[in-house]
Amino acid sequence: MLNKSKIQLISHPDTDVEHMEYKFANIEKRWQDYWEKNKTFRTEDDFSKPKFYVLDMFPYPSGSGLHVGHPEGYTATDIVARYKRMKGFNVLHPMGWDAFGLPAEQYAIETGTQPSITTQKNCDNFRRQIKSLGLGYDWDREVNTTDPGYFKWTQWIFIRLYNTWFDENLQKGRPIDELEIPAEIEAEGSEAANNFIEDKRLAYYDDAQVWWCPNCKIVCANEEVMNDGNHEKCGNTVERKNLKQWMLRIPLYAERLLDGLGNVDWPEGVKDMQRNWIGRSTGAEVDFQVEGSDETLRVFTTRPDTLFGATYMVVSPEHPLLEKLTTEEEKNRVDAYVAQAGLKSELDRSDLSKEKSGVFTGTYALNPVNNKQIPIWVADYVLMGYGTGAIMAVPCHDTRDFEFATAFSLPIPCILDPNTDDKELREQVLKGKACWTGDGSYVNSASKETGLDINGQSKEQGIATTIKWLEENKLGTEAINYKIRDWLFSRQRYWGEPFPVIHWEDGEITLLEDDALPLQLPEMEKYEPGSHGESPLANAEQWLHVTDSKGRKGRRETNTMPQWAGSCWYYLRYIDPRNDQEPFSGEKEKYWMPVDLYIGGAEHAVLHLLYSRFWHKVLFDLGIVSTDEPYTRLFNQGMILAFAYETETGAKVSSDLVEEKEGKYFHTETREPLKQIVAKMSKSLKNVVNPDDVVTGFGADSLRLYEMFLGPLDAVKPWVENGVKGVYNFLNKVYKFFVDPSKYHDGEEDQEVLKSLHATIKKVGFDVEALHFNTAISQMMIFTNLVVKKGKITRESAAAFARVLGPFAPHLAEEVWNFLGNNTSIAKADWPEYDESMLKEDSHEYPVMINGKLRFKIMLPLDMADEEIRKEVLSHETALKWTNGNDPKRFIHVPKKIINIVV
């Protein structure tokens, strides 16, 4: 109620308008039609010009249309694109649709409407909305991930991934036919050789654990499972299920993905999140002999130096050796524990069980550094998915092991004398009553029997010495471990890219030939999933079954690719979007890549950006693209929030039930006083701002300008509804002044106006490069206020200002430009040059401070000698008052800045 009322009133202006009224609706319609008709923003592949590639993260075209968050990033890139074009660059600035996705499929299940029809409708709506904002995209380059002409090449890339292996020595992906099969494997026969090859492919087909919602009969992505283990859509508990899945070996590229982060201009936070996700840690893998067995238990540790402090071992409940390790006597307890751990999902293991739990397996291992017998336990604080799924526990120097050992009264011997000044803490650690993970010098860390002795060494030395000893004695090796895991690359859904894969009745898997692409989706009448966790494609009988020339029968892959697939490479397709011979021309790719500026939401900090970097590196290794990294500069726009209201107890109140009285807020029904808070826009809070409403009420230029004026692009900021009025007033002022013949004169330009104009050209240029749009707009307001006050301007100055305004408020700028007698688009004009000499001053108004406090101001010529300045300032009446005519202690004069007198 609060949010809407004003917009609606202003959106129905008096019909009785003067001819000078800023009729934004007419103006914007006129220029949008003009741009469309003249293809103003079409990008030619003119290799003679310097290029600039500015990219938005393309949207998923949802049924609810744009929200105000979309235009934020899009306006920013549009301003940069228009600016760069005016600066003489050949600018690539495309838009498209990431249009595969669940909502269209869900809608299909409910209504039987083909997803392609829903998608088409939504794309049309998005395109209309985006065009209504005056964003200058080259629509001839529009791409859509669901278009067979597009996903043909997504499938083509998948085939490349399948046919690539990673050469760890060269740290480079190579064609699979360059893979040499070792002689001893060759000798075992063709099946072994085949298995060897399959194990090397970047894409492979294998069993994988997935989340399955028995209610929706659908597999869920991890992010669709809530913290309590329920499906976010229906609230039912999801299950673990083993299904054959396509996986991609992204961990092989971990080092390359880490290295590449060093050379890109990205927000530090995003780089850190990616590093964190890859999770590289260095240490050693150590083999422990299991007592009374020829099995060894391998662990990964970052602290091989603490081996002397290892007093027990822990394996995860899913560890493959657990059954063998468990003795008869302990079997019941271990089985019960494993069953119980299985009930807890991986998600709530961390949350619910702050208390450590576990049971003894009944078996012992031998600590390789001193051959001491140590018990092997099973506990769910050790995860199967990380390292080897087993650890050596060093309770005195690892907090988790310390907690566990304390809970189960296991010994906590100290082997590292802490280098801390805290005497009490040090005592505690030495006694095994506290845990120390920092540096220090080793004690009790020598064994005559095995010959290892690190007593007295520091952490760094101890690690090096121990690894060397382990390797010499063949008990372990230096090792690097990564958190990142193989990428589960298939979904049991209809509305995604089909895999170009056939599973034959004899077990062979073949991929389609390039010339058989695209493999299209079959049209279906029903989109319900298959009964056993299969994709709806399992019901497409006609499509599904194939027979080869020899009569062998096969089934097509019924899984489809995840939504990430299309977005992994779309920036490449924009380069050559209608090419039906190859994904893009190499020549064009060399010219346009890399992307110079990529703007989008921080929610894609890890997955999309990591996945697409991975694909890009594979394509680079195969010689398909010319750069190692796809995105040179990345920038995250901050989320736009909205005001919302809550009661004293914190209950949220829908905005249509809120009433304002004298700056306070009340519930319209209960009369409760309410607190104004800032929250994400949501349907339930009824605080969603619809860009269409703003465009209707104030115009697209106002929406663009306001989104940029709101604050720094990367900041999270609330939409303050009244703020739109501020920029609307500004545009109104610009219109009324610059489209009024009576404001123009033919004489010399006023010096002050000229100076401000050049300052504006300079500042706006700098600010656009730095993406500081809010301060650029403020500078344009300052200039406008000045000329309105002066009342007159020359056509030349007005033309320069119009061009500065152009990237921000393109419709109004075109109108002014046209009024000034130009009959080509302002988008094609040159950015005005500023003259540095115009900005020079010959005198400066110095603030004079006495003891650090501003006391008065004085105008002084810049070429005045120091001595004279001193005399002049000290003889000022206010200065005399403070100095009593005495010589000051100090006299500081910073040229062009400030004068400070210390008395």
Place this chain on the structure above:
RNA sequence: GCGGAUGUGGCGGAAUUGGUAGACGCGCUAGACUUAGGAUCUAGUUCUUUCGGGAGUGGGGGUUCGAGUCCCUUCAUCCGCACCA
């Protein structure tokens, strides 16, 4: 717990290398025009004051002629990750 960021008027936010804190905008106050004003224009607007000043950028301390900015410390909020061995 770890990692990243942010704290400036009533509000959104400005402030290259330390150099006039609060640009620009909203809101508010007063006035002008007006039948009217949620239109437009003009002036004012950090707080406080005994009208000399005084205080002031989350809190405390430090460096400096001078600190929103640099250093130490502390608090709060937001985001991401979270038993990663």
